[in-house]
Amino acid sequence: MEFSEEVREFLIESNENLGVLDCEIVELEKRPADEQLIASVFRTIHTIKGTCGFFGFEILGSITHVAENILGQVREKQRPLTPDLVSLVLQTVDVVRLVLANIEERGEEGEDVYQDLRQKLDDAYNFRSDSSQSAFDQGLTVLAAHPPQDISEPDEAPLAIAEYAEGTSTQDAEEEHLEWPSAFEVSNAGTESEVKEIRETASNSANSAAGSTIRVDVTLLDKLMNLVGELVLARNQILQGTTSQSCASSGAAQRLNLITSELQEGVMRTRMQPIGVVWNKLPRVVRDLAFEVGKQIEIQMEGAETELDKTIIEAIKGPLTHIVRNSCDHGIERPDVRVAKGKKAHGTILLRAYHEGGHVNIEISDDGAGIDPERVKRKAVEKGLIRAEQAATMSEWEALHLIFLPGFSTAEKVTNISGRGVGMDVVKTNIEKIGGAVDLFNRPGIGGIAGGSTVKIKIPLTLAIIPGLIVNLNSTRTTGGVKVKREDRFVIPQANLLELVRLEGAEGRKQIESIQGTEVYRRRGKLLPLTYLSRVLGLPPVEQDNDVLNIVVLQAEETAFGLVVDGVSDTQEIVVKALGKQLKALSCYVGATIMGDGKIALILDVPGLGRLANILPRSLERSRTKASESVKDQRQTLLLFSAGRFSRLVVPLSMVARLEEFASSKVQYAAGQPVLHYRDAILPLVSVGAMLDRGSPDAAMERDSLQVIVFSEGNRHVGLVVDEIQDIVEEAVTVKRASSSFGLLGSGVVGGKITDFIDLGALLQAAIGDHPDSFSSHVRVASSVLVADSSRIARGTLRAYLEMSGHQVFEASTLEEVLDLLSRNPVQVVVTAGLLADATGGELLDAIRGRDKLASVAVLGFAEEDGNAQSASRRGEHFDGAVNRDDREGLVRAIESLTGAAAGRSRESAMTGSRK
């Protein structure tokens, strides 16, 4: 639309003012007696009304006129500012926005005269109070008692009445309950999407600083940015050329360098806006939402002045709003629920933004119920996004991240608030598009700090010009039958760079170890997986004659890994140029740049590279198969911790439900045992140090805050109190020495050091055995199981698991022991991996089946061994049941179905053990 300069100004200014109004009115609602605020709001509306009149926009003028009058009444203290009134004024603001949009689009206000709204405004102004105000509580609109004055023609009254008769019912306020937003929608011709759009229209109100400002077209700024980018490239070229030139030109080159850097910085700053610009919309959004769902929600902000590039601001608007809406809709509970939980009735959403090392971090936290991983898993299984078996073995982190899968939405009903098919997957995609990352996690309540959930967004500060490290890669290429050595250059964004390592000679080589075919480098005690850039990119390497190894240590998504390259050059500021459509799909490149010598270098996408190199899981599917493969390889993921006088203890991570930290003040004592109130259940605490070293003083419990490893099964939990949780390691387990001390399975080499393996089963037995109330309140029909395996670790692990499921467990490592135990005890099921010290699975089967007395004993084996056992058995026997080795739930179910114990069980969900 062609406009005169004045109209354009009017539109821009008015939209700005409306943005300001939104915030002020929401503030005013909290402080209704604040005279300055009232005066400010009044002034703003007055201004809009005035300019509307000037341009002849009658609809706008008449609406704002009444609104202004109402506010005048408030200012003169003729009436208090009630929430209903506030809602009415906000409605007015939205309508004004709509009309302004019409004007911008079509040059005219549009057909709608918004009679409904006018009526309401008029009623309010004239104190047709009782009916209209209480009706507002119910969300109803009310017939005008007498013909509307002031703003509408007399003959419009019948029309008005007819409208009302259609849309609403006028009596029985209790029955008919119109939701506030839909009443709003009824009264406006604008469609839902229009209204939504208006609400999301940018308004730079918060940007005007105290000093003088000037409005600049964004396209002009973009153009400036591009030019500066080119200038940086040219400067790089000159710098490259002058390294060996005369003093004079190199002096000029230096100056050029400085000036270019400053210019670049300056132009980038022009495009920076404080994130508060986006945040300022949110109080209104939260207010409206809270109203609609009947909750009380407050929003707080920290770091609103943190600046971001305009393109980033545009990109995160949608995601931020969606996340906040989610918190309102699903995260924060209703006031009554909150109070029942001992929380404050009103929930809080906290927005935080801060710079950190080339990134901007944005956190959206709420003190609500947190995200229930079980619910997420169920929904995912229902929607066919994952299989039930996967759900069963998933860790909490993985479960929460199911939310990011396309097609997921936990809304029970799709509300028009957060469930419009805009899921977290879209949020993730949009953020990753600008090079950022999203994460979410639950925060358990600790001490006085409330729990809830947090979404964390990390975005690189600038898109176009980044500092990067130049690395070289040599490879061979065959052209015309001739092998040619080529040197390619790649750029690694500084933001992903942790450090550079150079290993020389034999000494250096020694620091590289090989685990299961993967090379790792021991970096300050931790193992760093290595990957060769040449291999990842599929380039045939050159035979190395020197034995120097250059490792670039990179970080991607919380994982560190080392990239082996042939050479490391310097760090430069490079201009990121996007790759063409054909190459955009390649996940290993972020873009390309032109080097000083005019040659092109590809910019590596570190997370993409990590995924390609299989260091980062590409998807849950991948990580599932990896995990189950590694179990077959006899590698275990172990949790390393210290307790008492044992500085290195491990327990299989798969057993662990959560790692928690509690204030020791929360510990209570029930029947002499320390317990904690944990997730609506009682968590009995066991101090590992004290258990292993009976008689020594219990130092762990004396601390201010306790480190607890929580083991869960259904809704029964046990917490092991330890001194310090150190690390998580993945190792092929080799037990050197079996232990006969209580509480220990044995010791082995983990991470190159002697480490003790705790006997979880024995510890739990000792702990809960003494206090039956704390754990076995859900008594199950117990089966009697014999675990037969030559590996002590395997036995111990299975035993612990089965005992937690309430079964009675015996152990045996040789066939003789098995038969001995079977003859003396009423064992119902024998579980074997088929690897006894002196017999195969087949021989075991033969032995058991060959004895009449043991006819009722069922034998369970692992799926991989079934075939072997069958072929080894002379009698041609096979197992009564077979499960996958890492399918513990399946094992329990199989046992129970074999023993008929399933019949006696209560309907507790066995699906809820959150294990990896």
Added chain:
Amino acid sequence: MTIGSPVPAQLGATRQYSTFRVGDMFMGIELTQVQELLRYQEMTRVPLAPRAIEGLINLRGQIVTALDVRRVLGLPAIDSEDKLPMNIVIQSEGGKVSLLVDEICDVLDVPLEAATPLPENMPALLRELIEGVYQLESGLLLILNIDRVLDTSAN
């Protein structure tokens, strides 16, 4: 542009094509689609890119994707340092693309009436990528369908 589209069959109506040679085929694209014609340009290869993408070219500060037309047409690559391809730079919606061809020939004014249907014995792959044929004195001129070529190259 499609052959047989309603164009007034005036006598002497012609269209301009930039022509080139790929293998033993004589091909052309509409001149309006062509940005520039260049000699061989040094390219930076892109590991893991689709096979048809030969590399990236620095075109006065712009990064241009170079597409090997031979590969797209299913022809074997010329594995020799002597015969370097030439560049025809076109603008596509995904950015500038340079088509690598064996040799760039003249710009021709082709009379529309020389349009002829696609030969029966044309292999399927070629059929997909050619949008028209002209019968000239020197032989057949195959007109390349740029969009399809670009789509195919992505795989």
